[in-house]
Amino acid sequence: MAQVTIKDVVKTYPGNVTAVKGINLEIADGEFMVLVGPSGCGKSTTLRMTAGLEEITGGTISIGDRVVNDxxxxxxxxxxxxxxYALYPHMTVYKNMAFGLKLRKFPKAEIDKRVREAAEILGITQLLDRKPKALSGGQRQRVALGRAIVRDPAVFLFDEPxxxxxxxxxxxxxxEIKRLHKRLTTTTIYVTHDQEEAMTLGDRVCVMSEGLIQQCDTPITVYDRPVNRFVAAFLGTPPMNFFDGQLVAENGGTWFKSNHGVSVExxxxxxELAAGKVGSEVVMGVRPEGMFLRPTEFASTESQTVNMTVDVTEPLGNTMDVFLSNATNGEGDRATARVKAEPLEENAxxxxxxxQSKIHYFEPGKFGVNLTLPELAGVGA
Ligand SMILES: Nc1ncnc2c1ncn2[C@@H]1O[C@H](COP(=O)(O)OP(=O)(O)OP(=O)(O)O)[C@@H](O)[C@H]1O
Ligand SMILES: [Mg+2]
Structure with missing residues (x-):
């Protein structure tokens, strides 16, 4: 067991591609840390540097108390x-799982014990004599997991498994991976570009973009309290809705006015937090589950309603996604609401x-700061 410490780590590939631009991350002993982000953001590079498969250009990586750069x-x-998976095709499942231990000169009895135990945990005991080509994709991946488990390492590293x-x-x-982690509690770093996988698996989720960590926190926090528009947009399906507009003072209050007529107090x-921004361009973000087609206990204030037209509905069983717009000639605001299923006419x-609790206001731009997080504004909630 061990913690992993990534300190000021930079990776520049030949050809001057800086894939990782200085990241800091402390993964606690036993923690399940997920690195998530779009393609090319540097997830695999970070993991491969931790594994030692890629040289570290700058900074240090420690596993336990030992700096492992070299x-x-x-x-x-x-x-x-x-x-x-990277299984050896000519070897049986048993031999695939035993191989790493054999290389490390483990005694035969110990190898046998570990392979059988891991096979038991993963429910693949009946497959031990088969070769990989006689397995389904899911079974092969379990063998690959088994091969990692038998090693009983200080840290598991998963790259889009x-x-x-x-x-x-x-x-x-x-x-299964989640159960496995509960049982073994081995420190884990798990890379995925799938935000749902990230949210369901991680003790903490580290959202990356362009070689930098944007936010690293519990799944609930990154979802409910995104530090910037990038994090807000990356997590959630359907994604958060954004409206471009300005903050204005009107009738003794502060209002958001979109460029296309949406007006919200x-x-x-x-x-309080946005007061200093009156007169500035901002972006209003609201999650699909924060939009309702009738008043509810969470949303009933007249000054926080928006008039829109139904473009299309997508039924999903007990809920449905309603695609809304106020567009004329293609110009306008668009949004998706996820609401309880009900009959709804298109063009209505x-x-x-x-x-209100599902609304955020951001500064303009892809990485626009979340103005409505007290900790970022330096104002008490
Ligand atoms: N061996 C290499 N040589 C040069 N550039 C590389 C090399 N490996 C990766 N890169 C570049 O580094 C950046 C980060 O790549 P990385 O593989 O870490 O991304 P990723 O987040 O894992 O993406 P994906 O989700 O597509 O796997 C990309 O711009 C990529 O093109
Ligand atoms: Mg990758």
Whole structure:
């Protein structure tokens, strides 16, 4: 068991591509840390530097109390699981799982004990004599997990281990990895570009973009309290809705006015925090589940309603996604509301009630700061 400390780590590849631009991350002993972000943001590079598969250009990585920058991968006490399983095709499942231990000259009886135990945990005991080609994708990935488990390493490193599996199997195997972590409590760093996987698996989720960490916190916090527009937009399906506009003072209050006629009053601590920004361009963000088509206990204030038109509805069983707009000639605000299923005509005019607690105001731009987080504004809630 061990904590992992990533300090001021930079990676520049030949050709002057800086894939990781100085990141700091402390992963506690036993913690399940997920690195998530769009393609090319530096997730795999960070993981591969931790594994020792990629040289570190600057900064230090420690596993336990030892700086491992110059320690070869085999001596780092880590086990890595990749997307493509990387099983040896000519070996049986048993031999695939035993191979790493054999290389490390473990006694035969110890190898046998560990392989059988891991197979038991993963429910693949009946497959031990098969070769990989006689296994399904999900079974192969379990063998790859088994190969990592038998090593009993200080740290597991996963790089998109589920992305070759179909949707159903991905969800099942995800649950299995979670159970596995509960049982073994091995420190884990898990890379995915799938935000749902990140939210369901991580003790903490580290959202990356362009070689930098944008926010690293519990799944609930990154979802409910995103530090900037990038994090807000990256997490959640359907994604958060954004409206471009300005803050204006009107009728003794502070109002958000979109460029296309949406008008919402800021109340409570939102009004307080945004007070200094009156007159500035801002972006209002509201999650689909924060928009209602009728008043509710969370959203009933007249000054926080928006008139829009139903473009299309997508039924999802007990809920539905309603695609809304106030666009004329293609110009306008668009939003998606996730509401309880009900019959709704396309092109109907509807009044949309906004849940103030699901609204955020951001500075303009891709990484615009969340103005409505007290900790960022330096104002008490
Ligand atoms: N060996 C390499 N040589 C040069 N550039 C590289 C190399 N490996 C990765 N890169 C670049 O570094 C950046 C980060 O790559 P990385 O593989 O870490 O991204 P990622 O977040 O894992 O993306 P994905 O979700 O697509 O796997 C990208 O711009 C990529 O093109
Ligand atoms: Mg990758």
């Amino acid at each position: 320690v070869p991968p085999k001596d780092r006490d880590i086990a890595m699981v990749f997307q493509n 589920l992305s070759n599996l179909d949707a159903k199997l991905r969800v099942e195997t995800r649950a 800021l109340t409570g601590h939102h009004a 005019s509807v009044k949309v009630y906004l849940d």
